[in-house]
Amino acid sequence: MTHTPAETVRASSMASSPASRPEPPVARKVPTERSHHGDTFVDHYEWLRDKENPDVVAHLQAENAYTEAVTAHQQPLREAIFQEIKNRTQETDLSVPVRKDGWWYYGRMEEGKQYGIQCRVRATDTGDPAADWTPPQVAAGRPVPGEQILLDGNAEAEGKPFFSLGGSAVTKDGRLYAYAADYAGDERFTLRIKDLDTGRLLDDVVENVFYSLAFDPDDSRVFYTVVDESWRPYQIKAHTIGTSVDSDVVIYQEDDPAMWMGFELSADRRHLVIGIGCSEYSETRLLDFADPDAGLQTLIPRSERVLYDAEPFLLDGAQKVLLTHNKDAVNSMVSLADLSEFPRPLDAQHWDTVVEHDDGVRVNGAGVTSTHVVLSIRKDTIERVQVLPLDGLGTAAQAAPVEPDFDEELFTAGVGGSDYEAPMIRLAYTSFLTPPRIYDYELATGTLHLRKETPVLGGYDPANYVAEREWAAAADGTKIPLSVVRKATVQRDGSNPALVYAYGSYEVSMDPAFSTARLSLLDRGVVYVVAHVRGGGEMGRHWYDDGKKLHKKNTFTDFVDGTDWLAASGWADPARIAAMGGSAGGLLMGAIANLAPEKYAAIVAQVPFVDALTSILDPDLPLSALEWEEWGNPITDPEVYGYMKSYSPYENVRPAAYPKIAAVTSFNDTRVLYVEPAKWVAALRETGTGSDPIVLKTEMDAGHGGASGRYAAWKDRAWDYAFTLDAIDATELA
Structure with missing residues (x-):
């Protein structure tokens, strides 16, 4: 008799009854006592923690x-x-190119290959901002004229049991490419630097780095993070290209074991922004690249117990900081302050309100371009993007935020990476029924440009599926979405x-x-x-x-x-x-x-x-x-x-x-x-x-x-x- 695959599965499943099932392995019991606060727990299987034990x-x-x-x-x-x-997957595919400085960067996948290939092509400047920031038309499976391969993950992974790319960065002049690769799965990465003009790997190799890489604006150093023995990022270091790793400089070290740390460049690349925090409060420190000898400036110290993010930027020639914070705002709000305010006591500082607190709206974060503030908020459970112009920011003349319009009840919209000088921002959109879409949103006009929807092969039709919001009653009366x-x-x-x-x-x-x-x-x-x-x-x-x-x-x-x-x-x-x-x-x-x-x-x-x-x-x-x-x-x-x-x-x-x-x-x-x-x-x-x-x-x-x-x-x-x-x-x- 011929069976369908499902019938074969059922027949096999019925054969796997308790009587016919093999006996599971039995871990030996080695009692280990753990005592705290007058309570002793006997743990018979703690010996399994010894990873080196055969x-x-x-x-x-x-x-x-x-x-x-x-x-x-x-x-x-x-x-x-x-x-x-x-x-269902278009195996040979590529991402929508993202412009950074004079290049368009993108990744592509090829059928039969496990890992992505990171690439770029040169951008052109015609003087027409809309044209210059419209990504080039690249098609899956077709050669891209002038394409340069930055990193082929398949070649990098060859002969290794594991491969994951942890971070990458390119110098402002586009010549050097830094990347961090994990070859074991333990999220401890090896940092290498490639000369893109020659294709040669430099002698600079830094072991055991963590996520986040960035070059400083003069392209002479690369910043990276180091974890301690408990896998907590605790140091930010700077490696000068062409020098020994032994001479790498510690920019900042965080000694509190209960604090997480990371860094990024400010959107305008004028500052190194170091974020230190836990789920309840945080601290931001800035390194001004124009005056590095001045050292790090702390904005709101952790002792104030404020949870916040900070984005420094120039506004009308004055150095400002955009704060997303929970000071007197459980769902967070957005404020604008002069950088010169922060040396003063917190209660004496002057902040202007950009986004007021709202019990029904969670403010997740705020960033800037050269012309607009970009907000990430959550309302009615849904993550959304809003924008408002810098003109009049924090004053009575400030414009109301504008939100791109989408037509589904349940969706997710987020900022997918944008350049500070770009006249548009990149948005990522998806829902339970809509495959990931990439849009460019024109800041001046509010026009959405659909750049790509991830193809789903095999005749997928979203009309064949339904996604709905329901509510369950918890025992204490709370409604659970x-x-x-x-x-x-x-x-x-x-x-x-x-x-x-x-x-x-x-x-x-x-x-x-x-x-x-x-x-x-x-x-x-x-x-x-x-x-x-x-x-x-x-x-x-x-x-x-x-x-x-x-x-x-x-x-x-x-x-x-x-x-x-x-x-x-x-x-x-x-x-x-x-x-x-x-x-x-x-x-x-x-x-x-x-x-x-x-x-x-x-x-x-x-x-x-x-x-x-x-x-x-x-x-x-x-x-x-x-x-x-x-x-x-x-x-x-x-x-x-x-x-x-x-x-x-x-x-x-x-x-x-x-x-x-x-x-x-x-x-x-x-x-x-x-x-x-x-x-x-x-x-x-x-x-x-x-x-x-x-x-x-x-x-x-x-x-x-x-x-x-x-x-x-x-x-x-x-x-x-x-x-x-x-x-x-x-x-x-x-």
Whole structure:
């Protein structure tokens, strides 16, 4: 008899019953005591943290072998999904060129190749600003006259297990190209510099740099960031081209382990802008390139406990600073101040209001061009862009902000990178139904120019799908926004499979965005729901504050309440609902597995932060001290310790019938260490009472984002989706 692929999957799945399933590896128990605030926790699997221990590696490999055996019947489905993603993707493609100085920069992909190729062509200046800032017409798969390749990621990755580009920069004269590459997945990059006139790599090599690169305006130095042993960026250094790395100068060093640090050039490239901060307050320091001997100028010191961003620029010949800040403004506002104000006490400084505070509008940030202010705001959960001219800024003559008009209910619009002198700004637009679009927005006229919509092959028609906003009631009466995406033909008859996804931390919003891979779920009749739970930023700053520290459990209960809404809505069969989340969203997955295991047919936890208390109690672990502003400090505060212990997934595993669970991690992840899901899976198997398989899949040559290369990333996504679809009986195309 001939079987369809779906029938083959079902037949294989039925064969994988508990009786015929291989036995999972059993991690040995080595009791380790952890004592804080009079409480002692005995951790039997902490020994798995020793990455250099051959027994640990052997255990992870045994877990991978078990996972492969248990999910072998899903391989045809994984391959089908991979091919669907591949067949929808125009593999030979390129980005819309972006002008910087005298060149147009862009990236292109070629069919059959894993990595992008960074390129440029010369720009021309005719005196017509609209023409000079209109990107050249370049077509996928066709030679571009005068193209110069800056970096071919495929050549760079050849013979290496991993490759990721962390940052790049070009000198103002266009001659030197600096780039940072990660070859292990640990987000520690190697900085190299290429002479674009000759194609030769310079002898300058700097190891173990972090994200962010920039040349100073005279092209003699390159700035970079260094991380400490706990993977916290703590130094900004300057390397002078052609000199020994040993002579690199420390521009700034941040010694507070609870502060994150980064830098960028100001939009007009007059200043190096150093940002230091946590989620609750920050500090900005400026280096004036016209007077570097004056050293760094601090704007608002961290001791004032103001959370702000600063953009210095010239306005009518005077040095100004545009501030996005939360001083007396929980959702933030925008003010304008003279640079000369900042040496004065904060209460004595004069600031002019540019954007007033609004309880219904979250101001995410503000930047400048030579003629306009560009605002990023969030209103009605949606991220939007607004612009207003510099003329009259901060005075009674200031014009009202103008917003580009889009016609969808649920969308995301953001600034996609613009040059300070350009007469237009680049916008990136997407929605659940609209593939990514690139627009240029003329600042003087408000005209939108569509430069590109990412093609989706195979006859994709957005009219075949629906994206709607729904609201779930939390136990405390709070209304939780849900984005519900489905195929238009799906009936509200209570029979459909569903997947609920969320993140819910760090004020990160799960904004509407198109996903080619997600079509493989929708086309199998899955109702896809994004739960915009507290701890994210979708509803303003208070939404974040109500889902952090001693309010963190709201994140978890919001997700369960959203699931309950879905189960009762008629859109889904309550027995066919799965959950998925990654990183801090993986913590969410671990928490809801303990809270309500019976509500889910499957849970996929991607690089999950499931041993949160252990990690944050150790300030020497990567990023632990930085996390205290998100979760609280359990080292010094017994209330925080007790609260975290009451929800940390690993410590709350209980005798319950857990659903099918897949924990997916990476051996070289520096953000959420592999040991967390490894310990969690061991505890789930030891304590859980159910018969459904619980598996651990570890990428041995990858980092926090999974394997490198687009085909490898597609295979990872296909694996996660196949695991989910198999569990909710949705393997067939609808």
